[in-house]
Amino acid sequence: MISKLSSTALYGIDGFVVDVETDISNGLPGFDIVGLPDAAVKESKERIRAAIKNTGLAMPSKRITVNLAPADIKKEGTHFDLPIALGILAASGQLEISDADKTVFFGELSLSGDLRRINGALPMAISAFQKGIKKVFVPKDNVKEAAVVEGLEVYGAENLKEILQHFTNQARLSPVSVDIDEMLKxxxxxxxxxxxxxxxxxxxxxxxxxxxxxxxxxxxxxxxxxxxxxxxxxxxxxxxxxxxxxxxxxxxxxxxxxxxxxxxxxxxxxxxxxxxxxxxxxxxxxxxxxxxxxxxxxxxxxxxxxxxxxxxxxxxxxxxxxxxxxxxxxxxxxxxxxxxxxxxxxxxxxxxxxxxxxxxxxxxxxxxxxxxxxxxxxxxxxxxxxxxxxxxxxxxxxxxxxxxxxETSLEIKERVSAARNVQLERYKDSGVYSNSQLTPALMEKYCTPEPEASELLHQAYNSLGLSARAHNRILKVARTIADLAGEKNIKLEHIAEAIQYRALDKKFFN
Ligand SMILES: Nc1ncnc2c1ncn2[C@@H]1O[C@H](COP(=O)(O)OP(=O)(O)O)[C@@H](O)[C@H]1O
Ligand SMILES: [Mg+2]
Missing domain, CATH: 3.40.50.300 (P-loop containing nucleotide triphosphate hydrolases)
Incomplete structure (x- = not known):
């Protein structure tokens, strides 16, 4: 018999959905995992075998083949333990999993069948949700992390047994929700x-x-x-x-x-x-x-x-x-x-x-x-x-x-936030968020000082022996000073102040 469940894997900070296909057939007893698993995934065989046994279920003594698809991307980590174990139980007719195509599982198993916390639960939950997944089952320690994804039903279990009892309707788990506004406070x-x-x-x-x-x-x-x-x-x-x-x-x-x-x-x-x-x-x-x-x-x-x-x-x-x-x-x-x-x-x-x-x-x-x-x-x-x-x-x-x-930090923060909002508004279609990120083209557009300010910068460039980079830094900083002052144009006083923050070039670094 074949079973098909879903899990997720990480690539950088993003996750993708992985199909966990399990086939159980007659033949020499064996247990293989294919689909570019790394060493940690391969080791999961021993944990799964023990966890199934110690949960009071039978590890089929047949030929078990697990395929992690897509097979061309390397699968890392220990979190495939849970979906593989459940896949074996499903393929051997010991368990029926409802809504399997809308559900993902991830979690590391201990030998006794307990579920252990894993890394990357949040990015995996986010990407699963983006791919149309509705429910995730995770170790209890990861449940709040995954529950941050709004709209996803997140279930946390202490061990393999709780998941079995959920799907056999002996004791249903309830989805967990968290208060995001409270957390952001x-x-x-x-x-x-x-x-x-x-x-x-x-x-x-x-x-x-x-x-x-x-x-x-x-x-x-x-x-x-x-x-x-x-x-x-x-x-x-x-x-x-x-x-x-x-x-x-x-x-x-x-x-x-x-x-x-x-x-x-x-x-x-x-x-x-x-x-x-x-x-x-x-x-x-x-x-x-x-x-x-x-x-x-x-x-x-x-x-x-x-x-x-x-x-x-x-x-x-x-x-x-x-x-x-x-x-x-x-x-x-x-x-x-x-x-x-x-x-x-x-x-x-x-x-x-x-x-x-x-x-x-x-x-x-x-x-x-x-x-x-x-x-x-x-x-x-x-x-x-x-x-x-x-x-x-x-x-x-x-x-x-x-x-x-x-002054308190809160008072300073208010002025900082106001100046940032000016920048966010000004750069909303430019792909940057703040003055420090300005590209030369954007600087040309937004950082041209008024003529007398320009003249001052010219003088400072020669007398302080500034580099071209330093010159650009001064302009960006002057842009921020003008934003803090609520000024549209970069004026003489803004450039004058910005130059002070470069004065050490000459004192220390020449
Ligand atoms: N402006 C200040 N106002 C209040 N306390 C200060 C001030 N500057 C230094 N201190 C005190 O001196 C201590 C040492 O400062 P620290 O930040 O470790 O100095 P540095 O890192 O420059 O060597 C601080 O923990 C603080 O107690
Ligand atoms: Mg120090």
């Missing part, structure tokens, strides 16, 4: 708030601009000046995630196995803070079974590289192109996958090895050569991808002691 809550940061008006202003235009930013300052403290507060002033953005972020975390049962939807912009010893694959993604790296886990949020010169040069260099493109393609013998990585890069560093070059209170003990060597650890092309470079001086004692707290 989480996005408004942040532990770290800008009101705790005393003084540093200039730094806060620069961060507001960076957040408003989605610009990458580099913070340079002595130890203890609050660089890490400030960076951690950036997500709290970024515009809230839309539901679609939230789904994208959650899909990537789902694949990486980073979702927990209680936080099935990521409603806040990610803030990733990898240690400087991170490998190139850890940062950009990769490995034998390609996995999203830190840069993709920060998609739609902030990637914070604290103490930038300490990072491995190869890891930073590999990140350059993805930063520009907003996506990264990982090529392996098993095929290539693409993960999105549209991030706001925030980096911090000391100005020199001792940390006090240019500081007003402490003397720097480094030689000129030491400083140059330290700064040159960061390549020009990477620096060029950072729109704003700002100095974070140590906070003044009087400011630190001041009792009144600063």
């Amino acid at each position: 989480e996005s408004e809550k942040f532990v770290y708030d800008f009101k705790d940061v005393k003084g540093q008006a200039f730094v806060k202003r620069a961060l507001e601009i960076a957040a408003a235009g989605g610009h990458n930013i580099l913070l340079i300052g002595p130890p203890g000046s609050g660089k890490t403290m400030i960076a951690k507060r950036i997500p709290s002033i970024l515009p809230s995630l839309s539901f679609d953005e939230s789904l994208e972020v959650t899909k990537i975390h789902s694949i990486a196995g980073l979702l927990s049962e209680n936080s099935p939807l990521i409603a806040k912009r990610p803030f990733r803070h990898p240690h400087h010893t991170v490998s190139s694959a850890g940062l950009s993604g990769g490995g034998t079974h390609p996995r999203p790296g830190e840069i993709s886990l920060s998609h739609n949020g902030v990637l914070f590289l604290d103490e930038l010169p300490e990072f491995r040069r190869d890891a930073l260099e590999a990140m350059r192109q993805p930063l520009e493109d907003g996506e990264i393609t990982i090529t392996r013998t098993s095929g290539s996958v693409t993960y999105p990585c549209s991030v706001m890069l925030v980096a911090s560093m000391n100005p020199c090895p001792c940390g006090y070059y240019g500081d007003k209170t402490k003397e720097c003990t480094c030689s000129q050569t030491q400083i140059m060597k330290y700064m040159s650890k960061i390549s020009g092309p990477l620096l060029d991808r950072i729109d704003l470079h700002i100095e974070v001086p140590a906070v003044k004692y009087e400011e630190l002691e001041a009792k009144e707290s600063g």
Whole structure:
């Protein structure tokens, strides 16, 4: 007898429906799985055999052949255990599955027949739904994650037995639903708030601009000046995630196995803070079974590289192109996958090895050569991808002691969101979302400054010895400053302010 059930598989961050066909015929007892299964899928035979037996059912001692179709795409993971086990039970007449053509199954089995949490439940559920599937059966630990897909009936089971009892009408499972609005409300809550940061008006202003235009930013300052403290507060002033953005972020975390049962939807912009010893694959993604790296886990949020010169040069260099493109393609013998990585890069560093070059209170003990060597650890092309470079001086004692707290993150976020909305409206047919993503053609169209502003930029270009890239960065940042001010045109004061955020090119990097 033959049975046919459906499951799903992942390709990058998207899933596709896989047919699980099971044939049981007379002949020498055996169990084969065909259709490009990887090692994990092949191993499922032993788990399935034990799980069926320990659920009190019979593993047919006949010739069992399972085909995973389409057969030309590699199938990875352990989540085919459940559909294969059910396929065997159906093909051997021990179970009848209703609505099989509208249902998908995925889950890993333990030897005792328990269902274990799997990675990628959300993207698999989304793609199944898009292909017209109405119901999914998943391990109980994955149920909330899959239930985020509106319109899909999602059933969670502890073990194989519960699924049997459901289809034999002994004990029906009920579909689970989650409150998405409630989950999205989480996005408004942040532990770290800008009101705790005393003084540093200039730094806060620069961060507001960076957040408003989605610009990458580099913070340079002595130890203890609050660089890490400030960076951690950036997500709290970024515009809230839309539901679609939230789904994208959650899909990537789902694949990486980073979702927990209680936080099935990521409603806040990610803030990733990898240690400087991170490998190139850890940062950009990769490995034998390609996995999203830190840069993709920060998609739609902030990637914070604290103490930038300490990072491995190869890891930073590999990140350059993805930063520009907003996506990264990982090529392996098993095929290539693409993960999105549209991030706001925030980096911090000391100005020199001792940390006090240019500081007003402490003397720097480094030689000129030491400083140059330290700064040159960061390549020009990477620096060029950072729109704003700002100095974070140590906070003044009087400011630190001041009792009144600063502006709250929520107040800053309102201005940031307003400026972002202006950009979304302006670029709605252009395929970009913020000023930082502008292409040269779009810059031509939207970033032409008024004549006197243009003149100022010309002077600065010559006197500061700016690169052509730096020139474009200034224009984009000036566009954001104008948007924050609610101005249609880029005026003199906008260009003047934007130039300040490049002034360090000359001080530190020449
Ligand atoms: N502007 C500030 N307002 C309030 N506290 C500050 C400020 N700057 C620094 N601090 C305090 O100093 C600590 C060290 O700052 P940190 O962010 O670790 O500095 P850095 O990363 O620049 O070395 C912070 O945790 C905070 O307690
Ligand atoms: Mg720090």
